[in-house]
Amino acid sequence: MMVITSETKICDIAVEYPTAIPVLERLGIDYCCGGKHTLAEACARKSLHLAPVLAELELQQQDTSLPEAQWQQAPLKKLAAYVVQQHHAFTRDQIKLIGDLLSKVEVRHGADHAEVFEISKVFAAISSELTHHFFCEETILFPYIGTLDADQPPASPPVFGNVEQPITRMMTDHDQAGEELRELRELSNNYTPPPAACPTWRALYRALEDLERDLHQHIHLENNILFPRALARAGKQSGKSIMECA
Numbered sequence: 114m115m116v117i118t119s120e121t122k123i124c125d126i127a128v129e130y131p132t133a134i135p136v137l138e139r140l141g142i143d144y145c146c147g148g149k150h151t152l153a154e155a156c157a158r159k160s161l162h163l164a165p166v167l168a169e170l171e172l173q174q175q176d177t178s179l180p181e182a183q184w185q186q187a188p189l190k191k192l193a194a195y196v197v198q199q200h201h202a203f204t205r206d207q208i209k210l211i212g213d214l215l216s217k218v219e220v221r222h223g224a225d226h227a228e229v230f231e232i233s234k235v236f237a238a239i240s241s242e243l244t245h246h247f248f249c250e251e252t253i254l255f256p257y258i259g260t261l262d263a264d265q266p267p268a269s270p271p272v273f274g275n276v277e278q279p280i281t282r283m284m285t286d287h288d289q290a291g292e293e294l295r296e297l298r299e300l301s302n303n304y305t306p307p308p309a310a311c312p313t314w315r316a317l318y319r320a321l322e323d324l325e326r327d328l329h330q331h332i333h334l335e336n337n338i339l340f341p342r343a344l345a346r347a348g349k350q351s352g353k354s355i356m357e358c359a
């Protein structure tokens with residue numbers, strides 16, 4: 114069992130102990146794009162005391178019941194399919210729902226609350242970027258990653274040269290999405306509706322927060338498990354070592 118210390122990287126905690134993810138999420142500790150930081154660094158960034166966080170994570174370590182623990186061994190094809198069916202599908206539904214709620218809130222309250230238009234602007238950007246991003250993953254990158262499960266390299270080389278290029282590109286998109294999620298959180302005052310907000314407005318913030326939580330888990334699965342495993346497989350098949358995904 115990995116011992117969690119102040120120097121353990123956040124992404125390693127999330128990979129080894131998926132049951133720790135809800136704790137990280139609740140504390141606002143970034144475990145997907147910012148997962149390379151150590152626990153001590155992440156706590157310092159959030160002005161959190163290290164000892165109670167460490168104690169809570171140690172407690173979660175004992176629970177290994179979540180099915181996510183399987184993803185380090187499962188075939189890459191199966192993991193990629195899970196990401197698409199679970200996370201891409203959820204995000205697409207959520208984008209539609211949020212779009213509907215946002216247009217209602219804009220019409221009713223936009224004139225008195227400029228932040229609604231700001232949220233709308235950032236949401237339009239993130240939703241169109243994610244739509245394109247999912248298309249690239251589903252039509253180009255993931256089908257190729259699925260072929261890496263076999264012991265032999267695929268008969269024809271990938272259209273994109275080597276697998277590092279699209280992975281780096283996808284990870285840059287993830288950073289961008291992470292930045293936009295932070296902007297949405299800030300603009301919405303941590304998804305806290307004004308006291309007199311109507312039910313639609315409350316539903317909008319809840320839907321945005323659900324989108325954020327799911328995207329964190331989704332990006333974590335890709336950045337910290339799927340992509341590093343794919344890079345390692347591709348390196349093995351080509352007989353040369355591919356640099357670890359930084």
Ligand SMILES: [Fe+2]
Binds near residue numbers: 196201247
């Ligand atoms: Fe994805």
Ligand SMILES: [Fe+2]
Binds near residue numbers: 246250283287332335
């Ligand atoms: Fe992605």
